[in-house]
Amino acid sequence: MKKVLVIVGLCLLAGYLIFAAFFFEDKPNDVVCSSFEIVQSSDTSKFIDLAEIEKTVAAKGLNPYGKQLKNINTYNIEQAILSNPFIKTTRVYITGSGAVKAEITAKHPILRVMPDSGESYYIDNEANVMPLSPHFTAYLPVATGHITRPFAQKELFQLASFLQEDSFWNAQIEQIVVGANNEIEFIPRVGNQRILFGKIENIDKKLDKLMVFYRKGLNETGWNRYNVINLKYENQVVCTNNEK
Incomplete structure (x- = not known):
């Protein structure tokens, strides 16, 4: 019985390793950003104009849409967003689907x-x-x-x-x-x-x-x-x- 459990456990581990290797493999260098989304936290603020923030990012030449993922600097995008005096924090990251998402929190x-x-x-x-x-x-x-x-x-x-x-x-x-x-x-x-x-x-x-x-x-x-x-x-x- 113990031998059967060991074999089953090894099979599950092998399956997970194969899945992880496939799922977390590096994206090809030529993959481009499929979309750029800016979202507020649940505490929505009327001081924030999302379209205006997107224009600020674009004006600094940082809009990631259509750019290769390897060339996208999320830190620079964060700094551009934080130049808005009504924003408290932001986190910019690349999603598993190749999109770039910016989550922002407004000042209160x-x-x-x-x-x-x-x-x-x-x-x-x-x-x-x-x-x-x-x-x-x-x-x-x-x-x-x-x-x-x-x-x-x-x-x-x-x-x-x-x-x-x-x-x-x-x-x-x-x-x-x-x-x-x-x-x-x-x-x-x-x-x-x-x-x-x-x-x-x-x-x-x-x-x-x-x-x-x-x-x-x-x-x-x-x-x-x-x-x-x-x-x-x-x-x-x-x-x-x-x-x-």
Whole structure:
């Protein structure tokens, strides 16, 4: 019985080796690229225009379609694709059927920044700066005022990351106004108040305090009772009445 099993095992091994030798054999040098495909990851981004990326690759003389596989430099194609400021990563490879495929992942913006001086831009979820897109405008909180790049990429990134994790606050905070002293105030989407947040610190405690005030205060008095809500004081919310 053992001898039979050994013979069967050897036959299977021999069959696999023959199959592997046939399947993984080197492609002939004259095989050409049958197609060039660019695909996004499952997290599709409206910032990405696939046709535009293909044009960029072609403009650099790197479109692989019709070229011999041995002459295709996938690294150079990757670098051409990464020149697009909205792309985070890419992987270019030759498939078993002789096609070239480029898989791309887009950057993910979490905040739009409109400083008093300089051009507007986005901050992505890794604190990188992204330019605005001619194709699409993201629905995000907007930061305005006295904003430097370092402040945007550190403090504002920290705040925007917190908001991004909470669907309510990410929708409720429409505008973040930065003063010359780096203190901020919020302009909410619902309600007519200015919300004085102060320095970007204790974010969770301040927003928890504001949520309690929303539920137990404004729901009782009405959302237009106050024009200023001050969160800068510890363990309390100080408001200015619209009637004064």
